[in-house]
Amino acid sequence: MESHYEPVVFTRHELKLHALILERQAWFCLRDLGHFLGMFFEERIARKLAPDQRRHVQLRYYGEINDVLMVSESAAYALLIYHGKATHDSIRKWLTYQVLPVLHDQRIPAFNNAPTPALLEWQRGTMSVLHWQDEPWIRLRDMPCLLQLRHKVDWWAKIKKTLKGA
DSSP states (O other): SSBOOOEEEEEEEEEEEEEEETTEEEEHHHHHHHHHHTSSOHHHHHHTTTGGEEEEEEEETTEEEEEEEEEEHHHHHHHHHHHHGGGGGGHHHIIIIIIHHHHHOOOGGGOOOOOEEEEESSSSEEEEEEEETTEOOOOOOGGGHHHHHHHHOOOHHHHHHHHHHH
């Protein structure tokens, strides 16, 4: 297993954006996003984001392995909204239509193939599952709910059927 991540580096107007896919989500270097917006983003700005929108990763950053603060796709858009200007609309479009499609087309390394949350639709309802190794995994404590749904009798339909026959 590798001890660091190799980002995909995007260039726009001579500025670089280090990005990667972690657990099937796009993550961007906070410092690079700040450069694109003409601001200096540091740890203080990141603390304003939700804990699941920021993380430190060991990343090859300009040729050296560094601990880099990364933000999720949703955090990147939040930063564009809160710290952006009308002129930054082109950056949003670039991220949406060029950067993200390239990132999602990248092959995900095996060490990055951690279980990810997903939803399973099951008989007129949904259930939280983990998607891992190309299969949904259901919590053992949720199994009785699934079994009850399978054997559930539609009493209203039986009553209507009985009334029609009478």
